[in-house]
Amino acid sequence: MNSTFSDFCHNIGLSEASAVQIQKASRQRTVGDTDEGSRIHSFCIAAQLSLGSEKVDVPPSQTCIAEPGCIVLPHTSNDVSKIMKIINFFDVKFAIRSGGHSPNPGWSSIGSEGVLLDMQKMNHVSLSSDNLVATVGPGARWGEVIAAISPRRVAVVGGRIPIVGVAGLLLGGGYSYLTGEFGTAADSVKNYEVVLADGSIVHANGDENSDLFWALKGGGPNFGVITRFDLFTVSISDVWYEIMLYTPDQAFHVLDAFAQWQQDKDFDIKSSVTLSIGLDIITVALLYSTPTDPPSCFKPFYAVQPAQVAVPSTNGTSAQVYEMAYGVVSSEPMRHHVAANVADFGRSRGGNPMGIPQRAHQWWTTLADWREAKDDELVRSVTIETTQQWKKLGIQRGSYLPFTFMNDASRDQNPLASYGADNLSKLKVISRKYDPSQLLQRLQVGGFLLLRA
Structure with a gap:
């Protein structure tokens, strides 16, 4: 032999x-x-x-x-x-x-x-005895995570839809209902357990393999297979929420309300708005991270009469938000507000490679549903053209920011390059350090790989 x-x-x-x-x-x-x-x-x-x-x-x-x-x-x-x-x-x-x-x-x-x-069998979720750290397997889904930890009156900065997997969201950065207050989901990671390309098992955190720790917070699937995430928890259990529906002819009024909310000079970081604009309905989901009466920061939305209140003003648990939101919030074009402090919060946790702009801004996502396979290329071309039009308008008005959020990026986009030349170069150096043979770049199929950045 x-x-x-x-x-x-x-x-x-x-x-x-x-x-x-x-x-x-x-x-x-x-x-x-x-x-x-x-x-x-x-x-x-x-x-x-x-x-x-x-x-x-x-x-x-x-x-x-x-x-x-x-x-x-x-x-x-x-x-x-x-x-x-x-x-x-x-x-x-x-x-x-x-x-x-x-x-x-x-x-x-x-x-x-x-x-x-x-990775579906590696779906364990546990809390430390002091409730400060949640240990989560890569095969868990965010609904399972919240359901497991909410009885102990804590939450984590994670995905907004219960069926979304843990690993992909965290490796791509992760936008949360709590991002305005606590930064991206990736910035909530305390420690990664990683299997490197050669099969060795290492930990990455602020003290051990700190360069790998930095790279994993938004660097995608380029550095190893994550087998455990240790996440900082936040002391949030009960929250306030409400969901209102508007008709398409109210779009400009709703967008104006969204602009007023995000441009408030006293912006309230506890507030979160998910704005979804569809052909038939506009959905506005409001959330505030502590129990309250309807918060004053949402006054611009109340100035526009909704066609329907889908979920009335409610104080409930974070687990209830997950159960409720999945059935009401649609998968249409969305705007995500990113507060100025999100980049600062990332730096306070050791930094990340994403290069998120250090100013208040928003991320736009275009999604489309269709029935016939014969329309695949047509629909795809329209969504690409729509995205390019938004970019063109942003450049013309001096408001375009060259950042692409990995979790919502299309396969024809290049989020890693949007992190900036210095960060991209650093990511490639770290990749070669922990994967000298570049196996993950050569043999891994799918994902935003450094090889193509």
Whole structure:
């Protein structure tokens, strides 16, 4: 038996008999198989033998539909470590899925040309005894996180929709109902447990691997596989909220109210507004991070008579906000206000690579739904043109800011480059330090990779 192969098998905990089984299975592939297909098959067999067959799903046929060579469901960081070592040895392409919420094709999936790491089994959520830190697995979803910790009257700065996965949002920066008060979700991370490209397990925080810690806060999937997030909690349990619906002919009045709210010289950082403008309805979701009567900061919205109050003025729990918002707030073009203190808060937590402008501004997201596949390219071209028009108007009026929020970016955009030349260069240096062979850039499918920035 080849000594290199024997050493590899020993490194992932396989017996000599298992090593022979991998070699035998590889030789039994059919004549028409490509070298890539043989390597993927060998990966899947090695993963089954190393992790256990219950953690690796190998489809019975790979010829009829585009599906991964196999789906690996790790339960622990040691599982992920073994997976990365097997990927290294067989040089196979792979994708990683946390919640799979991104609409970008291929961002959390892969066809028969590679394997899929599905993190759904690593969905643990726990709180420290003093309630100051929540430990969360990459496969958890934000609704699960809030439901688990809210009984102890704390919250975390996380996603606004319950089905969104934890890992993708945190690695892309993360906008929250609480961002105005506590910064981006990425800035709430105290510590990452990371499996690097070579399979080694490290921690990244303010004291240990601090450069990696900085890079992970908005740097995307470029540095390793996160197997644990330790998040600072905030002492918030009950909040105030209300949701109002307006008709499309009220759009300019609603937009004017939004402008008045965000331009208030005494802007209240406890306030949050989600503004969604659709073809049939305009949704305004108001939230205040402590129980109260309707806050005075929202007066501009009350000056516009709503067509309907979908959710009346309510003091409730943060968990109730998640349950309520998902059923009411639509997936239409949205505006997100970013207060001037968001960048400052990031710096106070050790900084991040995003280069968020140090002034009050807003992020615009264009989303579209359609029924027919034949309209794919038409709809896509319209959304791109709409985005370009907003950019053009911003430049003409001197208000354009060259920042692209990764979590909401389309595959044709380049959020990493928008972080600024210095930060992009630093990210690439850190990538080469922790992944010298650049495996994550060469073999990982999907995501905003530094290789393409």
